[in-house]
Amino acid sequence: MNYQSSPHPAEIAAERFARRVTARLSDGTAELPYDISERLRAARVQALAKRKVVAPVRQTAPAVLASGNSAVLGWGGEGGSWWRALVSAVPITALLVGLVVINVSQDEKGVSEVAEVDAALLTDDLPPSAYADPGFLQFLKTSANPTH
Structure with missing residues (x-):
């Protein structure tokens, strides 16, 4: 099962901004001396290596579900079980x-x-x-x- 959701609007905006900044920086590198452009290329490679990779979500987290005129915490469509209630009570006990x-x-x-x-x-x-x-x-x- 693969639980991938559509990208969030903020993620889309961040991606667009990153592409614009990259294009703008790439335009100015043609006029730079070779040693500076090589240092920039090496820095770019290091930055890409350290970039956070977002792992796909595999398990759904508790969700807020509508229940009439109120909201309740739930487990994303799964039915509540006595085992989950027992495990939740262990730390309190x-x-x-x-x-x-x-x-x-x-x-x-x-x-x-x-x-x-x-x-x-x-x-x-x-x-x-x-x-x-x-x-x-x-x-x-x-x-x-x-x-x-």
């Missing part, structure tokens, strides 16, 4: 599963951090009320410096 896993992981991490702080407070030599004391910062500074 993977995203949702990933979000749930991240949420559970973050919750567990937050709980373990709170548990570590609580355990440190409960097993410390200081009572919890000492942490609220304004002189506690001074106590920490002096206990960290063994020279005092």
Whole structure:
């Protein structure tokens, strides 16, 4: 099957413009010295080698189809199948599963951090009320410096 469509009007206009520019450039080359005309020919060959080649379209892309007074996305005349719907749902399902896993992981991490702080407070030599004391910062500074 070959799905080639007629050229777009913009492509036709671009082709006409290219032919006019080529003809105009070719007219002026007769008066140029040989070395310059050879460099121009080599540049033209390089430009043609690098030119984009438009590959023919082999598979139709989703199209906008008329459905009464509204437009819907469709698959270019093919009937919708349950397999295509299932394949379309896989990325959404993977995203949702990933979000749930991240949420559970973050919750567990937050709980373990709170548990570590609580355990440190409960097993410390200081009572919890000492942490609220304004002189506690001074106590920490002096206990960290063994020279005092």
